[in-house]
Amino acid sequence: MSNSNPTTIESPWARRALIGVGFLFLALFLFLPLVMVFAGALAKGWSVFFETLVDPDALAAIRLTLLVAAISVPINAVFGVAASWAIAKFDFRGKSLLISLIDLPFSVSPVVSGLIFVLLFGAQGWLGPWLTEHGMRIIFAVPGIVLATVFVTFPFVARELIPLMAEQGRDDEEAARSLGANGWQIFWHVTLPNIRWGLLYGVLLCNARAMGEFGAVSVVSGHIRGLTNTMPLHVEILYNEYDFVGAFAVASLLASLALVTLGVKTVLEWRFGIHRAGAAH
Template sequence: MSSKPHRVGDGPVIRRTLIGLAVVLTVLFLFMPLVVIFTQALAQGWAGYIGNILDEYTLHAIGLTLFVALLTVPLNTVFGVFLAWLVTRFSFPGRRLLATLIDIPFAVSPVVAGLLYLLLYGSNGWAGQWLGQYDVELMFAWPGIVMVTVFVTCPFVARELIPLMQQQGRDEEEAAVVLGASGWQLFRRVTLPNIRWALLYGVILTNARAVGEFGAVSVVSGSIRGETNTLPLHVELLYQDQNIVGAFTAASLLAGIALITLAVKTIAEWRQSRV
């Protein structure tokens, strides 16, 4: 007997070719670089690796990066939830426009975003000049880094929540209000549990991007070693200093964060799909 008829687009040749292609590309472009990062970082052995991490400037860069993420992530989480709630639960003129505007940070190159902030809030920009009168300097200092990071990462949470909240509709929320729930009870007992995994997913992405952002931050930070140098900027700095192992050590930290992010993201997606 001959084999069963194939479904459309499911010939064995096509299938094997596509699978093979995907595996080859994944290995070449994703897996090999990751292996290289860790082998290079460990080129001087574990002692050298630890020593490179404990370098004064590297430690400061790690600290600043975590500090920026710690400010950015909560800020954008709250902002994203508010925005998603606004766009999916209310109808007002300009709602669609607002939903589109959320994507601006995705559409604009981060370098351009950094440049705009520099022009606006730098000592020669109009907001910057006004702030300068009060001795407030945002650019080339941590506030500037936080500002551009917030800008670059602000769509992630809202992007995750909006389609989900649209799909879930407002039925359950209406039911809760009819049953007497206050606004806060409604949010805490009905809305939040329904969106929690998507929210976590958005938060993870925000965090990953906040930690890894290079372009926008490099424009506004000035890369002052030990002051305004974040981890991604530090990688470049070390590389330019010909400290290859040091650069890869710093890079391995970023790659490590990325791997953890992926693991948590997978769990969040899996939990979301079961709700």
């Protein structure tokens, strides 16, 4: 927004004050904590910082976080594309219900999302006895963490693609169909190239959340060190044990991830700028 914007009627003083308040707020609540994270991580120097990160438990947490993201992000990318394709390109009964269901994880508290899985698969849960009988563990194990993460992050890709695909309409697909292309060719050569930036953007947000999710994962994980601790959970444990440098070191990794996501997101927005207009959540 430029200063010469004719719709601005406030005096220059008021405008500067507003901008100032905005920046002050950002500095206080975003920038300062971020600096504190890195400062805390490096409080005892680089060597301690690295030592903390190569600690077996920390490494296990990093590995688990990457594994969970590597499973849940592709699942949700596929699900998101399929759901948006169905919603944007076809008319069917229950379409608005499907749209509301996709939004559900956004409106439910992550803790509740985690509890759903405990109630379903936990020892006292619905399917618990059957699972125990067959020697399968879901709660307090990696499958539960993956399930909870998939649930919490599943709206990201779909939310990004539905408005984009709805705006693009069906003409391109129908043109391809009339030219003799089969369903797979249409998807691969026409639909996917049309949505690639939106898809990448959605995957990025999905990944950031998958790696950073705390609430739902905390409920189903059981906090078993070296086994079911993800990075956010590991941060909490270290912090509760007064190992501030360790907590901040792992936290700084997560913060770096956020910064990288932000950077790539900015580049993507710049790449396909106008298409983003209707896609905000």
